[in-house]
Amino acid sequence: MAKYDPSVVEAKWRDRWERDGTDRTDLRGAKRPFYNLMMFPYPSAEGLHVGNLFAFVGSDIQGRFHRLQGYDVFEPMGFDAFGMHSENFALKTGRHPAEMVPRNIERFRETQLKKVGLMVDWSHQVDTTSPEYYRWTQWIFVTLYKNGLAYRKKASVNWCPGCKTVLAAEQVIDGQCERCQSEVTKKEMAQWFLRTTAFARELLEELDRMDWSERTKVAQRNWIGRSQGAEVTFRLEGGPEFSIFTTRPDTLFGATYMVFSPEHPLVGEMTADGRREAVEAYRQGVLGLSEVERQAEGREKTGVFTGAHAINPVNGERIPVWVADYVLMGYGTGAIMAVPAHDVRDHEFAVKFGLPIREVVRGAGGDADVQREAFVGDGRLVNSGEFDGLEAKTEGIYSITKMLEMRSLAKFTTNYRLRDWCLSRQRYWGPPIPIVYCDKCGQVPVPEKDLPVLLPRLDDYRPDGSGLSPLARDEGFHKTSCSQCGGPALRETDVSDNFLCSAWYFYRYPSTDFDDRPFDPELTRKWLPVDLYVGGNEHAVLHLLYSRWLCRALQKCGHLDFAEPYEKFVAHGMIVYNGAKMSKSRGNIINPDEYIREFGADSFRMYLMFMGAYLEGGDFRDGGVKAMKAFLDRLCAAALPGEGEELDGGPPADAETLFWLNSTIKAVGADLARFSYNTAIARLMELVNHMTRNKVRNREVSGALARLLAPLAPHLAEEIWEALGHGESVFRSSWPEFDEAACHRPEVEYVIQVNGKVRGKILLAAGLPQEEIEPLVLANEAVAKWLSGKTVVKKIYVPDKLVNLVVR
RNA sequence: GCCCGGGUGGUGGAAUUGGUAGACACGACGGACUUAAAAUCCGUUGACUUACAAGUCAUGGGGGUUCAAGUCCCCCCCCGGGCACCA
Numbered sequence: 001m002a003k004y005d006p007s008v009v010e011a012k013w014r015d016r017w018e019r020d021g022t023d024r025t026d027l028r029g030a031k032r033p034f035y036n037l038m039m040f041p042y043p044s045a046e047g048l049h050v051g052n053l054f055a056f057v058g059s060d061i062q063g064r065f066h067r068l069q070g071y072d073v074f075e076p077m078g079f080d081a082f083g084m085h086s087e088n089f090a091l092k093t094g095r096h097p098a099e100m101v102p103r104n105i106e107r108f109r110e111t112q113l114k115k116v117g118l119m120v121d122w123s124h125q126v127d128t129t130s131p132e133y134y135r136w137t138q139w140i141f142v143t144l145y146k147n148g149l150a151y152r153k154k155a156s157v158n159w160c161p162g163c164k165t166v167l168a169a170e171q172v173i174d175g176q177c178e179r180c181q182s183e184v185t186k187k188e189m190a191q192w193f194l195r196t197t198a199f200a201r202e203l204l205e206e207l208d209r210m211d212w213s214e215r216t217k218v219a220q221r222n223w224i225g226r227s228q229g230a231e232v233t234f235r236l237e238g239g240p241e242f243s244i245f246t247t248r249p250d251t252l253f254g255a256t257y258m259v260f261s262p263e264h265p266l267v268g269e270m271t272a273d274g275r276r277e278a279v280e281a282y283r284q285g286v287l288g289l290s291e292v293e294r295q296a297e298g299r300e301k302t303g304v305f306t307g308a309h310a311i312n313p314v315n316g317e318r319i320p321v322w323v324a325d326y327v328l329m330g331y332g333t334g335a336i337m338a339v340p341a342h343d344v345r346d347h348e349f350a351v352k353f354g355l356p357i358r359e360v361v362r363g364a365g366g367d368a369d370v371q372r373e374a375f376v377g378d379g380r381l382v383n384s385g386e387f388d389g390l391e392a393k394t395e396g397i398y399s400i401t402k403m404l405e406m407r408s409l410a411k412f413t414t415n416y417r418l419r420d421w422c423l424s425r426q427r428y429w430g431p432p433i434p435i436v437y438c439d440k441c442g443q444v445p446v447p448e449k450d451l452p453v454l455l456p457r458l459d460d461y462r463p464d465g466s467g468l469s470p471l472a473r474d475e476g477f478h479k480t481s482c483s484q485c486g487g488p489a490l491r492e493t494d495v496s497d498n499f500l501c502s503a504w505y506f507y508r509y510p511s512t513d514f515d516d517r518p519f520d521p522e523l524t525r526k527w528l529p530v531d532l533y534v535g536g537n538e539h540a541v542l543h544l545l546y547s548r549w550l551c552r553a554l555q556k557c558g559h560l561d562f563a564e565p566y567e568k569f570v571a572h573g574m575i576v577y578n579g580a581k582m583s584k585s586r587g588n589i590i591n592p593d594e595y596i597r598e599f600g601a602d603s604f605r606m607y608l609m610f611m612g613a614y615l616e617g618g619d620f621r622d623g624g625v626k627a628m629k630a631f632l633d634r635l636c637a638a639a640l641p642g643e644g645e646e647l648d649g650g651p652p653a654d655a656e657t658l659f660w661l662n663s664t665i666k667a668v669g670a671d672l673a674r675f676s677y678n679t680a681i682a683r684l685m686e687l688v689n690h691m692t693r694n695k696v697r698n699r700e701v702s703g704a705l706a707r708l709l710a711p712l713a714p715h716l717a718e719e720i721w722e723a724l725g726h727g728e729s730v731f732r733s734s735w736p737e738f739d740e741a742a743c744h745r746p747e748v749e750y751v752i753q754v755n756g757k758v759r760g761k762i763l764l765a766a767g768l769p770q771e772e773i774e775p776l777v778l779a780n781e782a783v784a785k786w787l788s789g790k791t792v793v794k795k796i797y798v799p800d801k802l803v804n805l806v807v808r
Numbered sequence: 809g810c811c812c813g814g815g816u817g818g819u820g821g822a823a824u825u826g827g828u829a830g831a832c833a834c835g836a837c838g839g840a841c842u843u844a845a846a847a848u849c850c851g852u853u854g855a856c857u858u859a860c861a862a863g864u865c866a867u868g869g870g871g872g873u874u875c876a877a878g879u880c881c882c883c884c885c886c887c888g889g890g891c892a893c894c895a
Contacts, residue, residue, distance in 0.1 A: 215889075217814050222891045229895080246895060259895090295893070334895050345809090345893050417894055540890080574888095579819095610833075611820060616813090619820055627834065630848090670824090679822065682832035689832095751828045756876045758828055791869040795877050798827055806875045 003044035004636045006600020006629070014114060022729050023119045024073070026511050027523055030072030035527045036063035037506050039535030039543070040078040041128070042085050043104035045093070048619060049114045050590045050608070054575050057605045058614045058677065059534035060118045064711040066671045067119070068405040068735040072320035075119050076509040078126030081104050082134070083498035084163055086261060087429035097429050098457060112593065117601045117714050119731075122632055123133035124512045128501035133508065135452035136432040136518035137501050138288070140550070141423075142434055142445040147774045149195045150423070152435075152443065154398055156263065156329070157422055158291070165426040166191055169419045170223075170542050171516075175292030175518025183290045188469060192433055192494065193420040196545075199552045200224055200416035204544070206564060213571040219540035224416025230401045230409045231333065234258065236270055237309040237318060245415055246334030248342065249404075250396030252314045253384040254360035255337035256350065258321045259303065262286045263329035270321060272307025279304055279323055286325045294325055301326055301349045312337075313409045314400065315385065324349065332415055339502075340374065360384050361392040362643060375704075403737060419545065423497050428461035428470045429710065430495030438482035438489040438495065447483050469493040483739065504546040508529055518559075530566045545571065570675060575608075584798035595625045602713035603629040609677035609712060618678075631685060635709070638691040639702040639720050647699040655746060660690045661701050662742035668708045670734065677712070680685070684708060699724060704736040751802040752777055754786040770797045777803050 017023055038059035041052055063075040081101045090097040105127060113120065126133060144150040158167045162182030166189060171178045204224045207217045229247035236242065244258070244576050245625060260267050262283045271279045282304040284576035286294065293299075303324030310321050327336050328344055340350035340357040347370075350357050359370040363379040381390045390396045404410030424433065432453045434446035444452055456477045460469045471477055482489040512522040529551075536543075544566075551565040574581075577588045595604050607628040612618025641647050652658055665688040671680035688707065690696065703724055710717035721730035739774035750773065752760040764773060776794070777783060787807060794806035 072860085215812060219890050222811070223895070225891075228895070244895085248895080249877075299893085302891080324893095326895090328894065331894045338895085343895070347894075348893090417891085439893095537889085613821080621820065621834070623834070624820080631833085633848095678820095679832080682822075685832055748826085753828085753876075756874095761828075794875060802827055802876090804827080804875055 004633055004716070006602060006632075006715070007597075009719045010117065010601055013715045013718045017729075019727065022731060024121050024123060025072060025074040027074065028624050029528065030074075030526070033070045033531075034063075034066045034071035034073045035506075035525050035530045035532070036066065037080075037530045037533045038072050038075075038077070039533075039539065040080050040502070040505060041108065042080045042083065043101060043108045044085065044179045045089055045100065045104055046589075048108060048592065048593050049582070051575050053116055053592050053604075054608050054618075055534065055536065055572050057116065057119055057608055058572050058675065059532075060116075061609070061672065061677060061711040062532055062534070062675075063119050064714060064731065065735075067731055068707060068710060068733070070734060073119070074124075074510065075121060076126070076506055077109075077113060077118070077120040077122070078509065079128065079682075080498065080502050080505070081105065081127055082131040082428060082430045082501050084165075084425075084429070085282065087427060087461070088163075088179075090429070096457075096459070097461075098129075101127075114602055115596055116592075117605065119714070124509045126505050126508050126512065128431075128498065128505065129429075130420055130514055131452045131454060133505075134455075134501065135521075136506070136508065136558065137431045137449060137496065138434040138446070138451050139317070140494065140504060140554070141500070142448065142451075143557050143559070144194060144553060145435070145445050146166060147553075147559075149553050150192060151195065152190060152192050154188060154190045155193075155422075156188050157184045157191050158184045159189075160184055161249060163377070163427070164465040166422055167305060168422045168499070170545070171423075173292065176293060183292050185255070186287070187467070188238045191422050191424040192435075192492075192496075194423055194500075194549070194553075196421045196549050197416060197418050199549055200226075200418045201406055201414070202552060203418075204416070205547055206548075209521070210564065210569075212569040213537065216569060216571050219537065220545055223418065223541040223545065226414055227415045227417075227639075228412075228727045230397075230404075230410050231413045232337070232404060233402075233408075234310045234311065234313060236321070237311060238267075239270055239308070240266070240721075241734075242266055242310075242335060243333050244335045244337050245413065246337060248339065248393075248397070249401045249410065250381060250387075250390075250392040251339040251342045251360050252312065252337065253387070253398055254339040254341050255312055255319060255359045256340060256356045256358055257338045258310045259317050259324045259336050259338050259346075259349070260306070260321065261327040261329040261334040262323055262325055264334045266335075267306065267323055270306055270308040275307035279306055282323060283665070289325075290566045301345070303349060303350055304354065304696065305353075306445075313407070320355070322349075322353075330419060331417065339698065341370035342374055342376055344376065345584035346376045357488075358383060361396075373745070401512065411747045421497075421549075421576055423500060424494040426467060426469045426494055426495055427463055428455075428458060431455065432471065432477075433492045433494055433496050433500065435492040436480055436482060436489045437492065438485060438487060440487055441482055441484045441489075443482055444482055444489070446747050450483065455495070471497060481558065481704055499542055499546050500550075501805075502543055503550040506533075506547075508558075517739055524560070528560075529562055529564060531568065533566040534572060535569070536574075570615065573613065573615055575617055575620055577620045579619055590620060599625045599629040600632075602716045603632055606632070606681060606713055610681045612678060614675045614709070617772070617801075631688070632713065634692060635684075635688050635705070636716070636720070638688050638696070639705050640723055641697070645697070647697050647702060649699050652696065652698045654694075656699065657690070657694065657696050657698070658739075658742045659745050660687050661704060662738040662740075663744075665704060665708065665736050666740075666743050672711060681712065704731060707733060707736050748800045750777070750800075752780060752783050753802060753804040755806060756804060759783050759786050766800050770795075773797070773803065 003446050009643055034784055063073045067073040086097050090100050091283045102226040119313050158172050159175040160167050162180035172184050227247050230249040231245050232245045233241050260490055303322045307323040308319050309318045338346040340346040340358045356696050360383050361620045364384050368375040379392055381387050381392050381396050401410050436444045436451045456474055478491055480491050506517040510527045511520040514520055552563050554560045555563050582589050607625045613641050664683050667683045668680045704715045706720040747763050750762050750764050760780050790807035792805050793808050796804035
């Protein structure tokens with residue numbers, strides 16, 4: 001190779017790979033399948049940014065590395081093209097999403113993705129907006145509906161006034177819409193839900209066994225949020241029974257009042273006549289508050305007395321019932337017993353409204369003043385009748401609940417924070433929910449043979465904020481007939497949250513050849529669950545949780561025979577630019593295309609991976625790509641024969657080169673396996689530095705270097721491999737092997753410490769026993785001067801590493 | 809408030825089980841080549857005292873354990889992330 005010109009080399013190998021089908025996978029014939037999945041992008045008009053490429057390249061390295069290790073790797077790619085991102089952009093630019101999306105996909109694939117050198121099998125591409133795909137998204141919805149996992153109900157849901165649609169709880173961040181940051185309000189609407197809570201326990205417990213990034217597991221655990229406690233039945237004085245949830249049944253004797261959520265259905269009935277006006281005014285006031293206002297940090301407690309009283313089942317005590325918005329309808333039973341002595345929120349409320357505070361748990365010190373501050377620590381029960389003296393949080397919880405359980409007034413329960421997934425969106429750009437409403441037959445799912453319910457082309461698809469989707473304005477779509485009775489019927493006009501589209505795309509990849517089924521059973525059995533999934537942690541409670549849930553749901557419906565979709569999930573880090581977060585508003589978004597054009601995809605890939613730890617993220621600095629190109633230039637010069645030159649055959653002659661060769665193979669393999677790409681590249685630099693300085697001209701070393709480089713810089717690795725005389729792609733070769741014995745130098749440098757401080761270093765043959773080293777150490781000049789006049793009281797000896805002499 | 813990560817030279821970042829802190833780079837400085845520049849190559853580069861000898865101090869701060877601590881323990885500060893009036 002005359003001079004390394006990436007544009008020539010990369011174009012050559014792109015064509016060669018395409019011509020030879022190098023990146024294609026024989027899905028049925030594969031012997032060692034490895035499904036290497038990366039989170040698919042939404043094809044935005046802005047194009048791929050460095051963050052996308054950082055994610056993809058890190059994943060591609062695993063795919064290529066596994067392939068060199070003999071796996072049949074399947075590395076597909078697709079486009080998540082439904083949803084508000086595409087729709088909002090279309091609205092802004094005035095171009096219809098149906099036209100914009102295919103163009104963006106084309107540009108993503110042809111001018112960006114293919115140029116980065118991803119080992120993608122493009123014969124299995126997926127586009128969530130194509131009818132062949134969303135037909136099966138709708139089929140999944142119908143399947144869930146038929147199995148009781150999808151239902152419609154009127155509920156107080158999260159409404160985004162900016163996007164003019166409802167949102168799932170997962171899409172509300174700190175009370176704001178995750179997309180447009182508008183303050184989310186509550187709205188009473190009939191919506192479709194998926195029963196995510198049905199598998200809350202499994203989704204939580206399975207996490208412990210999963211090979212996933214810990215921070216992703218933690219995020220899911222927090223989101224699912226389990227708390228164990230008891231449901232206790234109270235009775236309203238002269239009224240019905242009701243139950244409350246508590247994690248502290250041991251404090252039942254300390255309950256001095258009850259609180260109902262303003263939305264609780266019993267409130268109207270229980271309110272005393274004299275209190276009706278006040279209670280009603282309070283409830284109306286709360287309903288007018290946004291989520292942010294209601295949950296604002298440090299907000300003072302509010303509430304109102306209903307005039308009603310409840311009877312405490314443990315002691316028959318009559319305690320007042322209040323309504324306050326610090327009790328949420330959506331969690332537990334929407335009513336609580338308040339124990340101000342041992343709960344900080346109840347304490348605050350009791351102080352404000354002058355309610356009694358009764359201590360029932362006393363800590364070991366016994367000096368906590370519950371009138372001043374709630375005591376939430378461990379302690380023993382007091383003022384609790386026969387239960388006095390019990391260890392509160394263990395024996396107390398058990399004994400008191402057990403006692404009530406015998407009287408059928410309590411049961412042990414577990415509550416989850418997770419809510420059902422609100423699926424309806426009052427927007428245009430999504431898969432229509434395949435349901436028809438008939439006066440006679442009620443809710444009727446669209447029969448499988450009539451799927452897909454095509455999304456009609458609407459020229460005016462703006463959301464109008466009426467609470468109805470723009471599709472409701474299209475009579476031809478809205479009015480239809482019932483598949484059961486043939487009578488007139490109305491279609492559901494809401495579309496589905498596009499997270500449903502992305503919850504199953506990876507089942508579709510292997511099966512894109514089939515239009516009569518969502519996924520082929522044989523291919524699914526062979527390729528799934530996904531072996532490795534790489535993506536961003538921002539989807540921990542969105543995509544990753546939804547797709548875990550759907551997998552379990554499809555298993556329960558009999559369509560899959562496994563419960564978890566991803567064997568291993570790795571969350572990559574985030575990229576910043578010169579230490580600052582990249583964002584459109586800052587105007588510091590890096591366009592990868594220019595770097596690739598100037599320095600080549602290989603240099604760009606290498607720099608992305610070198611600038612920081614893949615799992616932690618990195619700081620993109622100008623000049624980095626250029627420096628990496630310089631390294632690849634040096635690598636070419638070191639690895640390739642010059643004009644008219646022949647490289648030495650056979651293993652290298654000198655021990656030092658053998659050491660570098662073997663230890664680099666070992667280290668790079670270990671580093672790639674643990675996603676430590678930056679250190680793998682550093683190892684390659686060290687090997688190249690050794691080759692350059694010592695003028696190593698050896699075919700075996702160059703061949704190993706090409707294969708070590710191949711996952712990181714695939715085009716250049718191919719070029720070098722070919723120049724070394726190989727007729728086939730380097731990806732049809734194998735990962736180089738190393739000799740463990742050669743990974744260690746025959747001589748090692750011992751560090752000699754005196755009292756823990758380094759005082760000298762000596763070169764010794766490896767593996768010497770302590771007795772032979774000692775005299776050599778004591779004879780060392782630099783060390784001797786620290787020993788004169790002192791007594792050696794202790795000698796620490798770490799084989800092949802160091803000797804520490806403790807002197808006095 | 810609770811739960812996870814983090815804090816290392818001028819900069820990005822290394823450092824399997826406690827065992828030479830700063831690998832590998834970037835930048836800077838000096839030199840070679842050149843009419844000159846770019847590119848390339850060679851050298852120096854944590855701070856301080858200083859003679860390139862030698863030493864002292866250094867991994868957010870303060871204690872501790874240990875022959876030995878970036879790494880383990882306790883307290884505190886700062887940054888990033890998750891949850892949060894969830895009973």
